[in-house]
Amino acid sequence: MIDILKRVFTEEHLLLCEALPFSACSLIAPHKLKWLDFEVRSAIIFAIPYLVKGEEKRNVSRYAVSRDYHLYVSQLQERLLPRLASLFPDAHFVLFADNSPIDERDAAVKAGIGVMGKNGLVLTEKYGSYVFLGEVLTDLVPQNIGAIRELASGVCHNCSACQTACPKLSCCLSELTQKKGTLSSEEANEIRSLGSVWGCDVCQEVCPYNNAAEETPISFFREYRLPYLTKSLLVGMTDEEFSCRAYAWRKRDTILRNLELFESESY
Numbered sequence: 001m002i003d004i005l006k007r008v009f010t011e012e013h014l015l016l017c018e019a020l021p022f023s024a025c026s027l028i029a030p031h032k033l034k035w036l037d038f039e040v041r042s043a044i045i046f047a048i049p050y051l052v053k054g055e056e057k058r059n060v061s062r063y064a065v066s067r068d069y070h071l072y073v074s075q076l077q078e079r080l081l082p083r084l085a086s087l088f089p090d091a092h093f094v095l096f097a098d099n100s101p102i103d104e105r106d107a108a109v110k111a112g113i114g115v116m117g118k119n120g121l122v123l124t125e126k127y128g129s130y131v132f133l134g135e136v137l138t139d140l141v142p143q144n145i146g147a148i149r150e151l152a153s154g155v156c157h158n159c160s161a162c163q164t165a166c167p168k169l170s171c172c173l174s175e176l177t178q179k180k181g182t183l184s185s186e187e188a189n190e191i192r193s194l195g196s197v198w199g200c201d202v203c204q205e206v207c208p209y210n211n212a213a214e215e216t217p218i219s220f221f222r223e224y225r226l227p228y229l230t231k232s233l234l235v236g237m238t239d240e241e242f243s244c245r246a247y248a249w250r251k252r253d254t255i256l257r258n259l260e261l262f263e264s265e266s267y
């Protein structure tokens, strides 16, 4: 059974290791399970590679240069779930990524997808940390699940390059770029020195696991790329175009405010 699952996921270029007993997952949003009409027994954890190299001139975090990965996840769900349902007609499946009931990094490490980096991210051998994590929750119990290292763990090289390079003073700058409303002058300066209007990649760019990270084979992440956002590009986007970007959930005001930080005379 796990071999069939692996084949289906591999055809989608997803990095897959093993299924995990659901009891080994840490719940961070248990209310998201309430609407499920089946008892979740296993989690099939996968990683979605998104790295596209080049694009040195970038003011948007790598993960947000393509269209929003949540759109890719919706498309994936539309392909994957009917396939799984036809292969296993008596089982139930539901797919989550990011907006998930479980702690995805913890689950990915336990499932053997990668090791936990000191930068707080899961580092994979093939694609480094440039992966999104997701999972299919199911009431299936793959036959060899008992053989899975239920609490497998791993740690990174512990070189501390990420911590040395991290520019944060107050909070993670990725979070700061998402903050709504008016920024204090210190917060504004932190974003200016970061040079990114959305997200932060500093602790990933310096990580040795990412030196030989491979590019994504998934075409979705190679299309409609906007590595360098400007006010005119943003203002020129139709609502439909804007809604496809990873920063859309914060509305235009937030990203516009960040862009304007780079235009102010005091900078």
Ligand code: B12
Binding pocket: 028, 061, 062, 063, 097, 098, 099, 100, 101, 102, 103, 104, 105, 106, 116, 117, 118, 119, 120, 121, 122, 123, 129, 130, 131, 132, 133, 134, 172, 174, 175, 178, 198, 199, 200, 201, 203
């Ligand atoms: C909220 C959230 C954020 C918040 C807060 C992050 C946080 N609290 O860690 C903000 C906005 C800051 C954020 C930023 C980013 N995020 Co985020 N985020 C999430 C989300 C939705 C929930 C995280 C959460 O609350 N976890 C639960 C609590 C308990 O975790 P925690 O307190 O941090 O505890 C963990 C750490 O302590 C870690 N850990 C264990 N041992 C050690 C040892 C050391 C030394 C350290 C430092 C950590 C560590 O393990 C614990 C359990 O996982 C997850 C998706 C999900 N459902 O899991 C994505 C997720 C973690 N984010 C992701 C990404 C890509 C990012 C960014 C890289 C985006 C960017 N480029 O700007 C940054 C990276 C920042 C960083 N270095 O961690 C990916 C990570 C992929 C990966 N390869 O690991 C996820 C999994 C989304 C996804 N589906 O792909 N994120």
Ligand code: SF4
Binding pocket: 119, 165, 166, 167, 168, 171, 172, 173, 174, 200, 201, 202, 203, 204
């Ligand atoms: S994302 Fe940026 S601010 Fe956040 S931990 Fe990494 S380097 Fe530090």
Ligand code: SF4
Binding pocket: 116, 117, 118, 119, 120, 156, 157, 158, 159, 160, 161, 162, 163, 206, 207, 208, 209
């Ligand atoms: S930079 Fe070094 S310490 Fe930080 S996550 Fe990568 S290997 Fe680990």
